[in-house]
Every structure is written in structure tokens, then in C-alpha cells.
Amino acid sequence: MASKITPxxxxxxxxxxxxxxxxxxxxxxPVKGCMVIxxxxxxxxxxxxxxxxxxxxETGHSNAYFPLLIPESFMKKEAEHVEGFAxxxxxxTIGGNEPLEEPYVIRPTSETIxxxxxxxxxxxYRDLPILINQWANxxxxxxxxxxxxxxxxxxxxxGHTAHETKEEALEEALKMxxxxxxxxxxxxxxxxxxxxxxxxxxxxxxxxxxxxEAMMQDGKALQAGTSHDLGQNFAKAFDVTYQTRxxxxxxxxxxSWGMTTRLIGALVMVHSDDKGLVLPPKLAPTELAIVPxxxxxxxxxxxxxxxxxxxxLKDRFAIDLYDDDQSSPGFKFAQTELLGVPLRLxxxxxxxxxxxxxxxxxxxxxxxxxxxxxxxxxxxxxxxxIQNNLFHRALAFRKEHTREVKDYETLLALMNGDGGFADAxxxxxxxxxxxxxxxxxxxxxxxxxxREDGRHATCVVCGKKAHSDAIIARAY
RNA sequence: CGGGAUGUAGCCUAGCGGCUAAGGCGCCUGCUUUGGGAGCAGGAGAUCGGAGGUUCAAAUCCUCUCAUCCCGACCA
Numbered sequence: 440m441a442s443k444i445t446p447x448x449x450x451x452x453x454x455x456x457x458x459x460x461x462x463x464x465x466x467x468x469p470v471k472g473c474m475v476i477x478x479x480x481x482x483x484x485x486x487x488x489x490x491x492x493x494x495x496x497e498t499g500h501s502n503a504y505f506p507l508l509i510p511e512s513f514m515k516k517e518a519e520h521v522e523g524f525a526x527x528x529x530x531x532t533i534g535g536n537e538p539l540e541e542p543y544v545i546r547p548t549s550e551t552i553x554x555x556x557x558x559x560x561x562x563x564y565r566d567l568p569i570l571i572n573q574w575a576n577x578x579x580x581x582x583x584x585x586x587x588x589x590x591x592x593x594x595x596x597x598g599h600t601a602h603e604t605k606e607e608a609l610e611e612a613l614k615m616x617x618x619x620x621x622x623x624x625x626x627x628x629x630x631x632x633x634x635x636x637x638x639x640x641x642x643x644x645x646x647x648x649x650x651x652e653a654m655m656q657d658g659k660a661l662q663a664g665t666s667h668d669l670g671q672n673f674a675k676a677f678d679v680t681y682q683t684r685x686x687x688x689x690x691x692x693x694x695s696w697g698m699t700t701r702l703i704g705a706l707v708m709v710h711s712d713d714k715g716l717v718l719p720p721k722l723a724p725t726e727l728a729i730v731p732x733x734x735x736x737x738x739x740x741x742x743x744x745x746x747x748x749x750x751x752l753k754d755r756f757a758i759d760l761y762d763d764d765q766s767s768p769g770f771k772f773a774q775t776e777l778l779g780v781p782l783r784l785x786x787x788x789x790x791x792x793x794x795x796x797x798x799x800x801x802x803x804x805x806x807x808x809x810x811x812x813x814x815x816x817x818x819x820x821x822x823x824x825i826q827n828n829l830f831h832r833a834l835a836f837r838k839e840h841t842r843e844v845k846d847y848e849t850l851l852a853l854m855n856g857d858g859g860f861a862d863a864x865x866x867x868x869x870x871x872x873x874x875x876x877x878x879x880x881x882x883x884x885x886x887x888x889x890r891e892d893g894r895h896a897t898c899v900v901c902g903k904k905a906h907s908d909a910i911i912a913r914a915y
Numbered sequence: 916c917g918g919g920a921u922g923u924a925g926c927c928u929a930g931c932g933g934c935u936a937a938g939g940c941g942c943c944u945g946c947u948u949u950g951g952g953a954g955c956a957g958g959a960g961a962u963c964g965g966a967g968g969u970u971c972a973a974a975u976c977c978u979c980u981c982a983u984c985c986c987g988a989c990c991a
Contacts, residue, residue, distance in 0.1 A: 450985095527989085732950050769953085773951070777952095788950090
């Protein structure tokens with residue numbers, strides 16, 4: 440049978456959609472722009488959520504829950520915030536058949552309702568810091584949607600913290616950025632660049648936005664997590680003050696940070712291939728698939744052997760035994776590959792006789808013979824190798840598709856041609872940033888952290904003295 | 916919000932004025948099979964997206980409408 444997946448080279452967009460649908464991560468819903476996250480997709484989200492949640496707790500945060508509905512007037516209190524979010528808000532105007540006195544906005548993000556509460560909860564420096572996170576759904580009326588990458592409703596977590604000082608808030612924002620980086624790199628095996636967003640790309644209402652940016656297999660950038668230094672913007676909008684250690688009254692300093700189900704889209708686009716999904720072992724709901732291969736005359740013996748192997752390993756690994764009778768081994772092989780199971784064990788008469796089972800890797804396709812006695816250790820080490828290989832493969836891909844660019848002609852050729860990341864200097868002038876966007880549809884994704892001294896002396900657009908380095912790319 | 920495309924069985928598609936809407940995949944039953952997406956036989960499953968119109972006759976032509984996808988402008 441022909442593959443269900445459109446090859447990447449034929450149509451990258453369609454390839455992505457095919458993978459998401461065929462691997463049963465999600466399905467289109469009856470509501471425009473919304474999607475149903477199916478069990479296989481939700482299992483990924485649960486794993487990601489659990490790992491991050493643990494990291495948040497380890498860094499001192501607590502979970503809470505704030506309402507879905509926000510009084511419309513709240514959204515209007517912070518000037519930039521309302522301007523940024525008004526176009527994508529859905530508003531509830533009727534309740535119980537009666538027009539509402541004041542309409543409610545369905546949260547596109549929760550800063551306003553949270554800061555209205557923080558005003559009640561904060562009086563003195565003794566009440567600080569407040570370190571709260573919530574796992575929730577949010578709604579943004581998007582003009583154009585894509586499975587996982589941009590849907591009208593999506594799941595996320597949003598951390599909202601309040602601090603005594605500017606420095607402490609900045610430290611928090613950067614700390615959480617690093618939590619995201621370590622999660623995405625260690626668990627998702629997706630290398631990211633951390634950095635500062637330009638003023639035009641920052642969150643509506645923030646002083647500064649920091650993000651992690653990843654490169655997809657088509658060379659486009661994807662923002663995989665954000666952390667905002669909110670300064671005193673929301674404290675001022677909601678008049679949240681505290682009595683300082685010196686007895687003075689001052690506005691509180693704030694951060695917010697979030698990551699979303701979009702990350703599942705990143706996971707798909709970074710690792711998968713034309714055969715289907717490829718999952719990093721640390722997030723794969725099934726780590727090992729066992730496919731028994733039998734004929735009528737040896738069916739009972741092979742199945743028994745396979746079940747024994749499963750039972751031996753089941754306490755150490757998440758295993759799926761493909762012991763149904765209806766489909767052929769070839770079909771099962773293809774199925775495990777479509778679903779992205781990292782390792783597949785093939786057990787037939789030959790293996791039983793030799794005492795050596797065939798272990799197939801999803802990432803490379805390599806098959807190796809493994810003595811039954813060494814199985815558990817080999818599975819463990821191969822899972823680690825796959826995790827490692829996926830990260831390094833993605834990192835190598837990013838390096839291959841990142842060019843240091845010194846002059847504007849080269850930037851134009853690159854962004855309008857092969858794509859990828861351009862590493863260039865930028866003078867800090869919004870006009871130069873705008874020009875890049877107008878000429879290439881690419882944008883400054885991030886001003887990388889840890890490179891404040893700068894690799895580039897001059898702005899790639901105007902040639903004046905560079906203010907910082909910039910990663911430029913087309914983006915999702 | 917502009918541009919493009921598509922709506923016929925769970926999925927993909929044929930039919931593009933004329934008899935009872937056709938095929939493939941999938942599904943169900945039975946048998947045979949099983950080392951890279953199995954075979955045979957039988958079976959279930961469709962108010963042709965919706966509304967109006969033209970016509971002796973509409974899945975097919977016209978108008979309107981709804982929905983979805985893709986590509987652009989805006990965004991996690």
C-alpha cells in the first residue's frame with residue numbers, strides 16, 4: 440500500500456498535516472479553527488505538562504486557577520495590552536438569555552484578571568514574591584489556523600509573578616526562560632536559541648520579551664516559549680502597590696511566562712520524516728513496540744515467547760505488544776513507524792532459535808541483533824542514544840542552515856531563497872527591522888543572549904554601527 | 916480580511932443534464948494467511964454540504980448560502 444504521508448519534499452505543509460492526522464495526534468473539529476487533541480496527542484501533552492510542572496514546583500511556584508471570563512473593562516486598563524489583544528478577543532454578551540451589563544472577554548491571556556486579584560493580595564513586601572502558575576485553555580480569534588501551531592483555542596501554562604524589585608523580576612523572567620530551554624532541549628531534543636525580542640515583536644504590555652526559538656526542517660523559525668519582563672506596567676494599570684522595607688509605597692514588579700500545545704507542532708516538525716512521526720524517547724508514550732512474526736505452525740510458541748519478553752521488560756519500559764492476528768508483520772512495522780515508537784523489537788522463529796532478537800531504531804532505521812540476556816540494557820542504552828541523536832541531528836541541521844550574513848544583498852538572497860537562519864548585526868533601528876520584513880517576509884526572531892559583545896560590527900541593513908546581533912528568519 | 920481550491924458512504928475519488936449514483940481503501944462475517952502496508956468469498960454503509968431556481972428530467976446548469984483546507988496580511 441502506498442504511504443499515507445505526503446513526502447516533505449513534495450509539500451512540507453501537507454506533510455505536517457498528514458503526520459498530525461495519520462499519527463492520530465489531533466483531528467479537525469466542527470468549530471472553525473479549533474481542533475480535537477486525540478489520546479495520542481494528549482498523552483504527549485500530559486508528559487510535557489508533568490515534566491514542566493515539576494520544574495515549576497522545584498523553582499518555587501504554585502498552581503492556581505483563575506476564571507475563563509474576564510470583564511471587558513479589565514482588558515482595557517493597560518494601553519499596549521488592549522491594543523495587542525482586542526483584535527483576537529471573543530466576547531460574551533449574553534448570559535441566561537439576558538444581555539450582560541458588562542460583556543466578558545474569553546481570556547486570551549490572564550494578566551488582567553490576575554493583577555486585579557494581586558491588588559487584593561499584596562500590601563507589603565512581606566507578601567512578595569508571589570509565584571503562581573496556571574494550566575489553562577485560552578482563546579484567540581485567529582484569522583488563520585494550523586493544527587497545534589496556531590488554533591483558536593489552545594492549552595498552555597501561564598506563570599504570573601510579582602516581585603519587590605526590578606532586578607528580581609528580571610532574574611525570574613530569565614530563570615524561567617532557562618527552565619524552558621532545558622526542558623525543550625533535554626526532553627524534546629529540540630535545540631533552541633534564547634534571546635530578546637525586538638520591541639515590535641514583544642508581548643503586548645511587556646517591557647521586554649525573551650523567547651526560545653527553534654528551527655523547523657523547512658528552515659523556518661518557531662517561537663517555542665516566552666518569558667516576559669512586565670516591569671511595573673500591570674502594577675500601574677491595576678494600581679498594585681506595596682509597602683517597601685523602608686516604609687514607602689511602590690508599584691510591584693512583574694513577570695509572566697508561557698508555553699503551549701504549539702510545542703507538539705514543533706516536536707513533529709523537527710524530528711519526523713516521510714514514514715511518519717518520530718518521537719524523542721523521553722516523551723514517547725510507548726518506548727518499545729514488540730512485533731511477533733509467526734506462521735500458523737509456530738504461532739503459539741512465538742506469541743508466548745514475545746509475551747515473556749514483554750513481561751520481563753514491562754516494569755522498566757512502556758511497551759506495546761502488537762499481538763493481534765489480523766495484520767501482517769509488515770503492516771505492524773509501518774504502523775510503529777507512523778506512530779513514532781522509538782524502538783521496535785522483531786521476534787520470529789529465527790530470533791528464537793538464534794537467541795538474538797532484532798531491535799530496530801525509529802530515528803535511523805538501523806536494525807541490530809541483541810542477545811535476549813542483554814535486551815533490557817540494550818533497550819535502555821538505545822533509547823538514550825536515540826534521544827541524544829535526535830538532539831544532535833537537529834542541532835547539526837540548524838548549524839547547516841544558519842549563515843553569518845554581512846551585507847543586505849546576501850540577506851535578501853538567503854531569505855528569499857533557501858531560508859534558514861541569518862546571523863547578522865542590527866543597529867537597533869525599527870526602520871531597518873521593518874525593511875527586512877517588507878523585502879523578505881522574514882523578521883528578527885531574536886537578539887541572542889550571551890552575545891552582548893557582538894559578532895557583527897555593522898547593521899546588515901543600513902551599515903551603521905551594530906547595536907546587537909540578530910537572528911533573522913521566516914517564522915511560523 | 917484578500918487570493919485560490921474543495922464539498923458525492925468513515926476516508927480517497929469517478930460520474931459534469933437522462934435508467935436503480937460507480938470504484939478503491941477502510942469496516943463487518945467466514946475461510947485461508949502472516950519475515951516490510953496479505954488473499955478469496957459474502958455483507959453493511961449515500962436524503963451527492965444546505966436553500967432556492969432553470970428543465971419533461973439536476974450529483975451534473977444558474978443564484979445564494981454554509982463549511983473546510985491551502986496561499987498571503989496579523990498572532991503562542
